[in-house]
Amino acid sequence: FVPPVAGGGGGAQLAGDVDGNPVTLEAWVKGHKDNDRELVQGLKGEPFYLISTPDNIKDFALLSVCTHLGCVVPWNKAANKFCCPCHGSQYDENGKVVRGPAPLSLALAHTTTIEGKLALSPWTEQDFRTGLDPWWK
Numbered sequence: 839f840v841p842p843v844a845g846g847g848g849g850a851q852l853a854g855d856v857d858g859n860p861v862t863l864e865a866w867v868k869g870h871k872d873n874d875r876e877l878v879q880g881l882k883g884e885p886f887y888l889i890s891t892p893d894n895i896k897d898f899a900l901l902s903v904c905t906h907l908g909c910v911v912p913w914n915k916a917a918n919k920f921c922c923p924c925h926g927s928q929y930d931e932n933g934k935v936v937r938g939p940a941p942l943s944l945a946l947a948h949t950t951t952i953e954g955k956l957a958l959s960p961w962t963e964q965d966f967r968t969g970l971d972p973w974w975k
């Protein structure tokens with residue numbers, strides 16, 4: 839997978855597409871519509887959702903791993919939620935848990951670009967959805 843980028847700042851790592859190749863923000867925006875959520879290979883190669891806006895992406899990404907027992911959680915566009923197929927946990931559009939058995943919200947990462955390519959960096963500060971320290975640190 840994509841190695842950490844030297845001097846990327848704040849531990850940022852390039853995100854990879856399905857084949858692990860870097861993706862430019864420009865290409866991403868061309869290929870997505872507002873509110874699309876699609877997976878990239880993010881920090882440590884784990885699957886993170888990027889969230890599209892009309893001409894950019896949101897400044898946070900969501901780890902797609904359910905906090906119950908670790909299933910990958912698909913985005914349900916019609917319901918505007920992430921719905922886990924394994925035991926029915928649900929997360930709102932920002933990944934905040936709204937229905938158990940999942941005990942915690944989806945983990946966050948920051949999104950950024952390195953020379954025009956999409957990158958993620960660790961989220962170590964307060965979780966803006968809960969006001970709590972991040973459980974994933």
Ligand code: FES
Binds near residue numbers: 938
């Ligand atoms: Fe997602 Fe159990 S693994 S609800």
